[in-house]
Amino acid sequence: MKRLFKSAVAILVLTSFFNFTGCGEEAEQNQPEETVSEAQVDLTVEVPLLQIGHCLHDHHSAVFISALRGEEMKERYGIYLVPLGESYYALVEDEKKILEIEYVQSQGAINVPNNMVAGLFDIGFGGVIPFAASADQGSGIKIISPLHSRGDMLVVADDNMEVNDWDSFIEWARSSDAPLIIGYKSPKAVALLIFESALTEEGIEWSMQGNPERGSEILLFNAQGQPNLNPALQNGTIHGYVSNNPACALAEHNGIGKCVAELSDLPPGNFMNHPCCAIAATETAIADRPEDIAAALRLFAAATDYINNYPEDAAESAAEWIGNPVQVEVVSMASSGYNMEVSLDWLENMVAILDNVRNLGAFTGPLTEKDDEANACFLYDFSLMPDGLR
Secondary structure: OHHHHHHHHHHHHHHHHHOOOOOOOOOOOOOOOOOOOOOOOOOOOOOOEEEEEEOOOHHHHHHHHHHHOHHHHHHHHOEEEEEEEOOEEEEEEOOEEEEEEEEEEOOOHHHHHHHHHOOOOOEEEEEHHHHHHHHHOOOOEEEEEEEEEEOEEEEEEOOOOOOOOHHHHHHHHHHOOOOEEEEEOOOOOHHHHHHHHHHHHHOOOEEEOOOOOOOOOEEEEEOOOHHHHHHHHHOOOOOEEEEEOOHHHHHHHOOOEEEEEEHHHOOOOOOOOOEEEEEEEEHHHHHHOHHHHHHHHHHHHHHHHHHHHOHHHHHHHHHHHHOOOHHHHHHHHHOEEEOOOOOHHHHHHHHHHHHHHHHOOOOOOHHHOOOHHHHHHHHEOOOOOOOOOO
8 A cells, every 4th residue: 555655646746747748328308598797708619629529428418517507607617518509519608719628428337448539529428447458559549637436336236135235245246046136337437456356355255247267156247337237136137236427326216236335435445536537638639729628627627516516406417317207317426536636546446446447357458557647547547638637
C-alpha cells in the first residue's frame, strides 16, 4: 500500500507538471421539452460540431443534465445548452454560441472505444477498463477526465431468503450442492473485475460458464449486456448478478431482485471508491480540436457540480432521459459518486484497477508492464480539463 501511495503521488505530480501531453442498449433517448431563453444569443452563427457518445444509464448523467437543465445551468454557471432539434444543441458560454454538440447514444460502454475510433463521435463517455484495453491495443485513445465512481452492486433474486449480505452470499456459495450461476454484463465491466477479485480473496473457486472448471463453486455467465440481467434473474437463468446501477435499483423496484452488497465494500478492500466511467478521446481529436473539447469539459464540469448540489433534480433529469421511474434514479444515483477531479484517490484506484486487469493477463501492449508513471503517461491526457480539476 505504501508503494501504491508513492506511485500515485508521483502520478499526481506528473499530472500537474506535464498535463500528460507529449509524454514519452436500450430505449431511444427522450428529447427535452424545455427551451432556454435565446435572448441576446445569435444561434445562427456557424461554429464547429462536436459529436459526443454516451450510454443510456445514469453514470453519464452529466449528459442528461446539460441537455435538460439549460435554464438552470445558464443561471448558475453561465455555460449551457440550447436545443436545436433532434439530438443537436448549441453550446453557449458568456452569452455566445461557441460550439454545436450532437449527443450520440452508444449501445453499451464496451462499444464506446470502437465507435470513437470508427469516427462515430469525437469524445465518449464510457468505462475505464474498455478505454484502457482499447488504448493498450493501439487505438490511440486517452482518458481526458474522470467522471464517475462506485455504483456497482451484487444482486440476488428477491425471494432468496438465504442471502442478505456478502458474508451470507459466500456461505451460500460454499454450501450449495451445485455451482451458483452469477451474471455480468460484459467481460470488460469493472463490476466483474471487482467480483472476481473478491471471490479469489475469499478462496471461492470460480470459472466461466462457457468453459467451466472442475470444482468451481461459482460459474460466471456473460449476459451480453446489462438489459439482459434482470430478465435472466427473473426467469432463473442466473442466481444473481453483478452490475452497475440503475439495473440493480430497477430489480428492487420491480420485485425481481435485491441488492445485498455494494461491490466497493468487498474484500480485499482496494476498490472503495473505484472509478467506473470516464471521458475519453482519441489522440487525433485532442490534437485537432483542443478548444472544442475543452469547452465540452467545462460544460460537463458544471453539470457534475449540478448533480452534487441538486441531487433530487438530477435524478428527475436522469429519469426523464432514460425513462426510469424517478424513485429508481434517486436510489441508483445515491450509490454513485460524480466527480471530474484528478484526485490522488482517483489515481490510486486506477492503479489498482490496472494492476488487477494486468494480473488477469488482459493486457498485451504497453500496459502489460507495471510502471505507474509510464502507464499514466500512456493512458491519460488531462491537459484540456478546467483549471482546478487537474
